[in-house]
Amino acid sequence: MTSDQHHIPQASTERPRCPRHAPTATGKADCWNQIGIGGDGSCPELPKVICCRNCPVYSAAAVRFLARPLPEGYQLERTEEFAQTSKLPTARQISLVLFRLQADWFALPTWACQEVAERRPIHSLPHRSQQIVLGLVNVRGELLVCVSLDQLFQVGSSQAQQAHTLARLLVAGQNGHRLVFPVDEVHGPHRFDAKDLQSFSAPVARAPACLQGLLAWEGRTVSLFDVEQLFTVVTRSLS
Amino acid sequence: MLFLLFQLGQDRYALEARRVVEVLPLLALRPLPQAPESVAGIFYYRGQQVPAVDLCQLTLGRPAESRLSTRIIIVNYLDARGVGHWVGLVAERVTEVLRKKPTDFVGPGVSIKAAPYLGPVLLDHEGAVQWIYEQRLLPDPVSDILFSQSALWAQS
Numbered sequence: 001m002t003s004d005q006h007h008i009p010q011a012s013t014e015r016p017r018c019p020r021h022a023p024t025a026t027g028k029a030d031c032w033n034q035i036g037i038g039g040d041g042s043c044p045e046l047p048k049v050i051c052c053r054n055c056p057v058y059s060a061a062a063v064r065f066l067a068r069p070l071p072e073g074y075q076l077e078r079t080e081e082f083a084q085t086s087k088l089p090t091a092r093q094i095s096l097v098l099f100r101l102q103a104d105w106f107a108l109p110t111w112a113c114q115e116v117a118e119r120r121p122i123h124s125l126p127h128r129s130q131q132i133v134l135g136l137v138n139v140r141g142e143l144l145v146c147v148s149l150d151q152l153f154q155v156g157s158s159q160a161q162q163a164h165t166l167a168r169l170l171v172a173g174q175n176g177h178r179l180v181f182p183v184d185e186v187h188g189p190h191r192f193d194a195k196d197l198q199s200f201s202a203p204v205a206r207a208p209a210c211l212q213g214l215l216a217w218e219g220r221t222v223s224l225f226d227v228e229q230l231f232t233v234v235t236r237s238l239s
Numbered sequence: 240m241l242f243l244l245f246q247l248g249q250d251r252y253a254l255e256a257r258r259v260v261e262v263l264p265l266l267a268l269r270p271l272p273q274a275p276e277s278v279a280g281i282f283y284y285r286g287q288q289v290p291a292v293d294l295c296q297l298t299l300g301r302p303a304e305s306r307l308s309t310r311i312i313i314v315n316y317l318d319a320r321g322v323g324h325w326v327g328l329v330a331e332r333v334t335e336v337l338r339k340k341p342t343d344f345v346g347p348g349v350s351i352k353a354a355p356y357l358g359p360v361l362l363d364h365e366g367a368v369q370w371i372y373e374q375r376l377l378p379d380p381v382s383d384i385l386f387s388q389s390a391l392w393a394q395s
Contacts, residue, residue: 075267
């Protein structure tokens, strides 16, 4: 690595930013924004390190940045912050994977979710009249039963196979059984306090036994699946 | 095995990462009157009083530089009775971790009585890194001062 390829400001008061997180390059002579992944990507080291974050030049700049004297007010602010009793969540937390079916958001416990896969052809099964079972899909060489949650819940119209960019296949497993659910969008895992889970106060119309409760999330209501019940319902409809 | 790297002056040292409770920025410390120089003061950490020991003062005889990379490493320190206490270690350039096998470190060949905390040494492209045994860091007088009081509280 020759030094003229990396124009690092020697007295760096500018925070070394990964351009991916700061898309507006400041125009400073910082190599990661010039020839790195924030620039034209012409740095000869880039194929080796893949991202500027892995490059010793970048970490050296970070070390120089941290060698600054403490900014004014920083120490007192931090001292107060750490003096407070732990704000770390002590309540029991549950990790859930959030996904969307039509306009409604649902959740499965993260432990039950094995994979989020791209949509792919579903091979329909002959002599299957129920619409719940859509067919078989190939997930890493294994043929798994693909189940329409839309049909199971009668959420809107059945557009499960309609292709759009956010649509995914959610591979879930329980006790060695694996099922694939086409979903319209996967938000990803999210942590909730277990105490925030609300059970259904009154028997909700069409609320099947496989829903465990409701959660509020970003102004939306998320229905949490009871994995065991869900698998029981699906297995029953398969037989 | 993961190690937390830090510097005291120009020399690099490593602490076993699993011994570390948390790494904090250099907080404002309240000095303890009459305490040895290496005891930089106390600070409140999550509602608890924790003493801070300046490793630069302890080993080099000068306080750690006041920089962003100078941080407080909280470790769990066992006193003579085997009771655990949180202690903040003030060290410079606490910016990196290192994953190495314990066998990559070789014995330093010398043992300094006054510095029983110095462990074996690892050589890499940047030079030597010496393993610090945090349980042997505090000289007895310091350890006595820091933990005798909590023992009094515990008895009352």
